[in-house]
Amino acid sequence: MATNVTEKDKTLQEVIDWCTDLANELRDAPDGDFYTNINANNVKADTLAMVIRHCRHLLGYSGSMPSEMPNQSEDANARTVNR
Template structure:
């Protein structure tokens, strides 16, 4: 199970890194004075908001996502 969680976290961290890069590019585009048209600003503002939401969701998914059992049955060979 630890391998699956580790692989999931690795994938999520790669996705978060890519989303952060895209957010930075989009945020930079929205600050560009050559793009003063309101529709384009709204587009870039929406894009950065979308990236932020997905980054937050990925961060929330990091680590173990299930509930841990409060009691584990005895699994020793001596138990009957």
């Protein structure tokens, strides 16, 4: 399970890359029986495209909290230095 946004985004990008490669393989596969294989492969590739779109939508999104929070320790250090 991803523990932070960066790790989650890395995992999502790995899924996107894998789905993209698999969809390309399906689309480039030999036709064989035109009416069976080409339709089945296109449906599978289109389904993978939907997964890719959903993963891209999730990139950087971690719920209701903003993805970047100011580093509170830096703020504390700045106040100490400015005194």
